[in-house]
Amino acid sequence: MRTLTVTIATWNINSVRLRENLVCRLLEEEQPDILCLQELKSVEELVRTDGFARLGYRHCVLRGQKAYNGVAIVSRLPLEDLGSRDFLGRGEARHVAARLENGMVIENFYVPAGGDEPDRTVNPKFGDKLDFVGAMRDWSHRDAPTRTVLVGDLNIAPLEHDVWSHRQLLKVVSHTPIETDLLNSVIEAGNWTDVVRSDIPEGKLYSWWSYRARDWNASDRGRRLDHIWATSDLVGTFHSSRILREVRGWDRPSDHVPVFASFDG
């Protein structure tokens, strides 16, 4: 009997047109079966996918938008496009889903960053973020997904060791209790498992470092904003999670790095 292992990666690319070469480099060097991208910052017509196809990644579902957002699932395995949900009802390209031939479903999300002030009465963008994640919770509860992997830039670092300083970030958008409580309510509603934290339970773990640091590597003020979750029926199949920190040191990098996990069956 043969077991098929599927390796899934997620990466906020921060402009797919500017960094098409970095996407190709990652595909060549790491050979994931599936790469989920966020922040394409492009309309669909201007995204070049022929370079990905030449490397064997011939399947792609993509939702684009001018200048902002945008998500894609690039794959060397055939994909069925399952469409996208518009949680805020404004036509923003923040979600797309696809099904593999083995029945696994990939849900790729780009959650709103939420602005600077963690108070929805003065900062509507923070309200949008809470509404979006609340809608993810309602969807998780209502649809009760199975055989599903949820990935993406969720723009929330839920655990103490998902940020460089828990104490100093409690009032900083991405790590406030209102956000981390809400994200935990999504996990409860869908009975999701945080795959990467299950694989790597101990120690600091980051997937994003600000562009604004003088030396991102030396100061190491990171946050784990990018996630891979799985439904409970996939518990026991996942392994080999890793976060590719070194990609932050590539030439003209994204501020996020790729996160990987593998699934058997």
Add this chain to the structure above:
DNA sequence: ATGGTAGGTCTCCTA
């Protein structure tokens, strides 16, 4: 306590 960088676009938005 503050300001720092990056990308896309149409002169400033978002992250």
